[in-house]
Amino acid sequence: MANAFVAAFEILSFGAIIVLIVLGLGIIASMMGIFNFAQGEFVLLGAYITYLTYAKGLPIWAGMVAAPFVVGALGFVLEALIIRRFYAAPIVAMLGTYALGLIIREAVRGLIGGFYLTVPEPIGGSIDIGAMHISAWRFTIIIITLLVMGLCYLLLSRTSFGLRVRATLENPSLARASGISTPLIYGATFAFGAALAGLAGALIVPVFSLFADLGLRFLIQGFVAVMVGGVGSFIGPVAGAGVIGTLSAALPWVMAPVVADVLVFVLAIVFIKFRPQGLIAGKGV
Amino acid sequence: MPEFLDIKHLDAGYGRSQVLFDVSLGIPWRGGVAVLGRNGAGKTTLMKTIVGELPAWKGEVAFDGRDISRRATQERVRAGIGYVPQEHSVFARMSVRDNLAVGSLASKDTSAIDRVLAIFPKLGQRLDQPAGTLSGGERKMLAIGRAMLGDPKLLLLDEPTEGVWIGVIEEITERLIELAKSIAVIIVEQHLDLALRVADYAYVLDRGRVALQGEAGEVRGNPELMRYLAP
Amino acid sequence: MSVVREAIVADVDDEMDGAMAEGAAAERANDRAKAGRKILPIIEGLVLLAALLAPLVLQDYLTVFATRVIILALFALSFDLVWGYAGIMSFGQALFFGSAGYGVALLARDLDITNIFLVLPAGTLIGLTFALLLGGFLLLGRHPSSVIFVSLGTLTGSYAADRLARGWYYLGGQNGIPSIAPMSLGSYDFTEGPAFYYLVLGILVVVYLLCRFLVRSQFGLALAGLRENEQRIAFFGYKAQHLKAIIFTIGGAVAGLAGSLYAFHEGFVWPNMVGVVVSTQVVLYVLFGGSGTLIGAVIGAVIVEGVSFWLSDNYREIWPIILGLLLLLVILFRPLGLISFVLGERERVGSFGAKQKETRNAP
């Protein structure tokens, strides 16, 4: 019983981590139609910023708060300089962002010397319930993920921001002809997606330690999650990430991890084949 | 008094190919103006240039006394130009409701949507359907409705009745005549009669040049007219 | 279908305006200037000439390097066929390249088969079979598959294959299969050097000409239609999905041929060879050179490989960053690849009519 509880918690917490990472990716893919191969590097930057504040002796939570803003701002700038040119050509966008990711990743690798560096949790240790130990930080991540998800949902469904974003991304010239400032919307959306990635990076770095390939590690998993969930909405990728995350944490409990690893991808691709619109067909928020 | 929309010696086109040559026209503060011409004459191009979707190569576009030829589309729209494009005139993946909501982003008036739905009751039954799956005519209604929601001071309509059922055309015509009493309306239309009922004044384009212009009745009676409209 | 189509058209419209307009204008100007004059054959001739002379002027080690690059160019060709011509985004082209490499490595390791007339057909066949299977799965079926689905599907396929190769002991796991015996013809061994170079160059030229014939035939026109709007041409009566599967399979076969040559030339195979890294690399070659022109793929492979070779010598610690920057710049400012410096849009898309020269006097 206790064991099952721990198992459920662990599986859930990994699911939450994947959701957190995919949030930004999903927003950019769903709403902008860009499969951003540099998204992993935004995660990495978030992690790196957190590490920097820690290394400079500042409180870690300060880095975690700063990360989404810094990465978001960077996203805004990159959108204006680079991403903007890619909207008409999604495949070129993949390659362009790939190159961008490569640059960021290798630069960070240079900065951290290719090492694996630990960053302590702001809330460390474990919550003990009888004989069970539950990681306090993983628990915190679950809570924050839920909060962020809720806020994103509200932002996109309750404000006209979501409406503007969707209009812009669907038919930019018509959106402009409806008085929407598309450049601003593009920039804001991309920045928002980047900021979420930055936040994800900041929160997960204590769990996984900092290394240059941190973001890359989750990228393909993220894309698969987005496809499974369904492109075109906010909820879709989130649901997809939940499924992929929990599945990849749960399967190793019941089978050889090496098999589980490949199986997740095979299952996902078969699922998408027979349900191309994904778990949640892309409409609305 | 300067015209409300004043276009002087406008050249425009796509890439290297010039479509409009030295086009000048003036649109008064109120009333309808028709732009006529055969296929490929450059009517759509003119509309796109006015709204800023295409850059003007040369010449001046002044709106409400200010030169807007360098302004972005969205700024022109916010300054009061409404536009119903000929093609791709709705947000296909968004619901009808959201399409209308986009139209009314700028205005605070929430009852406006109800007024549009009263004009096009058909849309009311389709509120949650993605606009891309609407029938051809429904789509046009939606596009017109959306443009009207922005409270424009100048409304550009590029073939608003293409694919619309006769009964509804009548309805739209009446609405436009009504509208033209308070704002300026530019209408590109193949339905000559309809266009000239809405418009007080008409321009006829031929191969990118203004070939004929004058009061609606005058143009209607001009023996040259048919020569420019026939292919 | 209309919904999707409309969105796509909207995108294209969007491209026409704003900043893009100037680029397009320049391009069209290029076009006009070059109307009637064909640039592609000139480039092709020059590249061939350079390739023929290369071993005479290059040092030995550079000839060996050039051999490798030509094999990669062959690989790039396979991807260009699939993406540049049919619009199928195969982000897993390495799967066919690598599995053929593994296949011939196993033939050499376990069955001592290294005869060129056995291993190259075998490699080609392996590539073809895998492409047929994966292509059949991804491209055929009730729902036409979206570009994104196919690209992520192939990417995932390649990713999973990489994982499998790493985990599978018979294939040497992470370490791959080292020390593959050289490819042979009777008692002659093809070791790296000019002979291998000219062998590979010969193969590249033959495959290139076959591809060129294919894409300029009416089949090529059908592919162009496919690339533009798959559903539309289905309504004309084209078996669009079959066409896609066919070209995808041909691409797989060419990749397989390249993969088997690569395995013998390098003397080892390892999991990366079926994985995402190599898959992405080939996409970069083609995009860099210019997709949809066969020669662009070749040029792309040569330049990307050449530049990284040079950079890793001269900027040892930061060369990946510089490479990334270069890629980004080309993708940003030359989305149609380096070849678009000299090649107009019209010639790239091509024109498939007969006797078009006589009719060309039209404006």
Place this chain on the structure above:
Amino acid sequence: PAPWANAAEAPIKVGIATDLTGPIAYAGNADANVAKMVIKEINAAGGLLGRPLELYIEDTASNESVAVGNVRKLIQRDKVDMVLGGITSSMRNAIKDPIVARGKTLYIYPQLYEGKECTPYLFCTGPTPAQQCDEFIPWLIKNGGKKFALPSANYVWPHTLNVYARKVIESNGGEVVFEEYYPLDQVDFSATVNRIISNKVDVVFNTVIPPGVGPFFKQLYEAGFLKNGGRLACVYYDENTLNINQAAEIEGLASCLDYFKVLTKENPFDAKIQAAYERDFPGNFLFAAGSAATGTYRGLKLWEAAVKEAGKIDRESVAAALDHAKIAEGPGGPAEMVPGKRHCKMKMYTAVAKSGNYEIVGRSNGLVDPKEC
């Protein structure tokens, strides 16, 4: 250059092929630094056979395809007399053929590895499973317990090492509770941790590598493994890898290598090279055993000894001499090649992590035999 104006012949060329970029660049850069240091030292002492040494460094970029191209530069363009490098086994596999078989050059592989590399002209100067396990595992059984878990990354090194380790565990009265393999980049280990805890494992003999090892140790710690007296063991853990976790999470982790930095306190020669290294390369890339830095040092010095003995530089002669080369001083102590085996005897140390540093808790009596080939 001036001091060599009257050198007998052109310089002797030493090739280094290592990961200057890519995921294990930290190790590769340290190796390259060591090579620079050693070559400088030898040149300062008058070179070899009266000839200066010239260093050629190429990047293997953790990408086998790039590596082969670059190694060919060393062999075919620069015509180096020897190549040292490669860190992972897959890299060694990729480049050995171009060096040894097709390139007819001598190759030295400096990293601890799974053994079984018996290719002629390929010399290994890092520890083998026998060297890392034979004394370490009995120590673990005594200082941890009998029940072992072998969580591992799914590649050749762990598989082969585990076969050896299991043999040693079982012959010393221990028991392997489970042996399990994970994808190389797996980062969630909840299922594994659960099995370790619920099976009351005493010793986790870990061959999970980065990036998984960080989260794995953390999850293990959070589940109370250390608190309940469990023992972590990991034979590649050195000073470079200590920072992957917070000190508390790996308190008591035991490793067995040919060198630890603490040895500088007792061993003047170690102190000397460590100081020389830190003076020349004060950055982050540490002189550490798990990253092949010590193997690189040892390899170059053994090769130097061999060249001196051979008196010439052709492959046959140097290989013949290297076959039984010895050095009296090296990191961690003396070293000597086992004749006919192309592997190296060296001293081995067992160390335990204590609040972020290692403490030596055991050392071999003399040189340990690699037991290979």
Place this chain on the structure above:
Amino acid sequence: MLLEAAGIKKVFGKLTALDGAALNVGENEFHGLIGPNGSGKSTLMKCIAGAEVPTQGKVSFVNTDITAFTPTERARAGMSLKFQITSVLPSLTLYDNILLALQAQSSLFDLVFSRTRGALHDQVMTMLTQFRLADRAFDAAAALSHGQQQWLEIAMALAGKPKLLLLDEPTGGMSLEERRVTGELLQPIKRHCSLVIVEHDLDFIRDICDRLTVLDQGKVLASGTVSEIQANTSVQEIYLRRA
């Protein structure tokens, strides 16, 4: 009968767009399909051409049940559709657009070895000339105005020599004169082809069609010759009703 569609029902979620609609078209017959916006005309056309799968009902063509056919198979059986939203292949030349349509049914062998290429040239140019597009034969289709694209599409739909041509609002955006020309262009095909045409322009329809079917709210309101329909009171009623 060339085409018999019977009991076609199409449900989109809550909406029943077609409710047992039927359409019968004989050989060499020009058949007009009219009705208010949203009455289901385009949907019916799509069900016939295979772009939509009907929820219920049966379509037979040349006495074969084609209900389960894919669009490709239908096209190969001799059916050709022009969509309401124009969809030419934008970056190909006009010439290639026509050529592509012309040889849709060639075998793979013919395609690869291009055996038909030369023979088709005159046909392509004839079609382009007919539709007054010959002088732009080597421009990209994207550079055409809306009306010109409509013509190109009609030409493409005709190119495959269909037995049945389905045109959904072919004259949208055309001037009166251009409509007249379109009508003229369509007349000669009557010799070898039947036509189903959706149009709102009654004059146009009257001029070229033999029979009409009127749809209203997914049902057939009336079907018959042009004069029968004109006389039909319930049809007159919907013309007065607001949509």
